Amino acid sequence: MIKTVGILGGGQLGRMLSMAAARLGLRTHIFEPLASPPAGDVAHRVFTAPYSDRETLEEFARSVDVITYEFENIPAEALDIIEVIRPVFPGRNALATSQDRIVEKRFLQSIGLAVAPYCEINSEADLIAALATIGVPAILKTRRFGYDGKGQVKITAATQAASAFAALEGAPAVLEGFVDFSREISIIAARNAQGDISCFDPGENTHRGGILHKTAVPASISHALQTDAILLAARILNALDYIGVMGVELFVTQSGLMINEIAPRVHNSGHWTQNACLIDQFEQHIRAVIGWPLGDGQRHSDAEMINLIGNDIEALAQHQNCAIHLYGKTEVKPGRKMGHVNMISPKSA
C-alpha cells in the first residue's frame, strides 16, 4: 500500500499536488534544487539537491513508494537513476514525447490529430527555407525547455530570420505557422493504470504577455466541439498508455480543433477544478499515480480562474466571492505567478 508519494519539483504545482495527497492520507517527499520551495511547506520531507546529484536522487527514490513530477523538463539522466528504484508516473514515453516539440507533433500526427504547420530548424538556412514554405507571421520555438512563452520568437517578416535564429542561441528549434483560431481551449484529462479515463470540462483560456491570464468554464463552444476535445484527449492518453493527469491545449479553428501542445502533468488551466468539481485535477493525478480509481470530475458549478501575477494580491484578498489560492512564494518578480483565484457560479447547461 502506498504511503509516501515522491514529487520532482517543489513549485506551486508540487505544492497543490502535495495537499491533494495529504487529503488522501498520504505523505509527500519533494525533490527540488532550489531552497525553500513552495511545496516544502506542505510536505513531510524536502530533498534539496541538483538533478545531477545521484546520491540524493537515490535516497529520495528509496524514501518513497511512487514518484511523479510537476514539470516535464526533468533531465533524462535523473530519470535513469530513479526509475530503476521506484515507478515513475506518467511514464518515460509521455515525458520524452512532450519534452521535444518535434517529437510531440509527429506523435500527434501519427494518431491522426491536427497540429499547426511546422518545420524542424537546425540552421539559419533551415529557417529561411521554412519561412518560404510556412510564411509569416510564424513563431520560432526551441524544441525543448520552453514554458510561459520563454524560448520563443515571433517572426513577422522573412528578413528577421537571422536575428530570430540568433536569439535562440543555436538551440534546436521548430518554426510553427500561425493558426487562425477563434478561441484557445484546454482540456485536463486523467487516466489510471486500469485504463479508465476521466476528463474535466474544457476551459477557455485567455493569455496576457504569453502567460495564461484566465480560464473560463464552460468554454463558449458547441457541445459537439466539447465532445471532440474529450475524445481527442482520450485518444492521446490511450496512445501513450498514460497514467496521471495531462493538460492538452487546443485551438478552435474553422476546420475544427488543432492541438497547440500537451503537458504531461497538472496544468494551470485546470486550477478551476479546485473549486468547481468534487475531485480536482491534483487529486485526480494523485489517484491515478497511486493506483486508485479516478474520482468524480463532473463540475458542480461554472468557474472562472484568474492568475495572480506580481503583487496584486492584497486587493484580491478583500474579495469575498472568490477562493484565493496563494503559493507562499516569498519573492515577487515581474511575471511570476504568485497565486490564482477561482470564482464560481451556478452551473449552466
Added chain:
Amino acid sequence: MIKTVGILGGGQLGRMLSMAAARLGLRTHIFEPLASPPAGDVAHRVFTAPYSDRETLEEFARSVDVITYEFENIPAEALDIIEVIRPVFPGRNALATSQDRIVEKRFLQSIGLAVAPYCEINSEADLIAALATIGVPAILKTRRFGYDGKGQVKITAATQAASAFAALEGAPAVLEGFVDFSREISIIAARNAQGDISCFDPGENTHRGGILHKTAVPASISHALQTDAILLAARILNALDYIGVMGVELFVTQSGLMINEIAPRVHNSGHWTQNACLIDQFEQHIRAVIGWPLGDGQRHSDAEMINLIGNDIEALAQHQNCAIHLYGKTEVKPGRKMGHVNMISPKSA
C-alpha cells in the same frame, strides 16, 4: 503582515487548518505533545513538547505571528505563557466559557438562550438531590475535558447514583436532563475582528456510539428554524467578542432550539463545507484569525458527510462519487476517526 500561523494541537483539525492556511500562502507551525502528529505532514515546522514545557511554548509562540488551536482543552497555564508573546484567537473568554460545562450553560442562559435542565454535581449527595429534581433518564458529565462521549455516564434509575458518581472518579460534574428532541443540528459560525459574521447552513447530525456519524445539509427543518439557528449562533459570537469559527450543537425540540454545547473551534459537523462551499470552515477560521475578510460561505451543493471510524477505508476509496479526506493516522484504534467522506448533490431549496 501575517506569514506564519501557530496551531496548538496536531490532530486532523490542525491538519485541515494547516492546509487551509497553506492555500492562503501561509506557513503553519504545530505545537503537539504527541510524536508524528497528522498535522505535521502539512506544516512547515512541528514543536513536540508537553504543554508544561515553558521554554518550547515560548519558542513556538515567538516563531509565529498569531496563534490558534484545534481543541478547547488547552491548559490555562500554557495559555498564560503564550498569550503574552502573540495574540491567541479565539480569545481567552471563549475558551474559559467552553472549557467548563457549567460556565458555558450559565453564559448561554445569561444571553437568553435555552439549555437542557442541569445541576452542578460535586458530591454523591448533590447527584441524589439532582436526580430527584431532574428525573431520569439523565446524563452525568464531567464539567471539563470531555469529548466524543468520554467522561459521560447515562443514568436510567435513581439507584445508579453511587456507581455513576464513582465512575467519574470525583471530577466536578454536571447532571443534564434528557431533552426530548426530534433532531440534532449544528451550525458553524465565523466572526472576524471587524465583527462580521458568516454562518454556514445548519447541518443535521446523526451519532453512533456517542460519536458523530453523519452530517446532512440542508437539515430537514423549517426555514424559520434555520434562521433561528443562525441568529442564535450570531448572538453567541457577538456576546463573546469572538474571533474564529465556532461549532454550536443544537437540539430541535417542540418549543424550539435548545443548545447542547458550543466548541470554540472548527467542528467535525462542519467538514461538509470542504466540498459544498467555496470557502470551507477551515479557511473561514484562518481568515478570521489573520484578520482577513470572511469568505463566501454559501453552499453551492447539498452535502452529506460521513465519518470513517476504524478501518472501513479501503472499501470507501473505491467510491468515485465521494470526496475522501484521510488524516494520515498510522494506527487504527476502535472508535478512532481516520477520515471522512463528503458526498454532494445539486443544491435544493
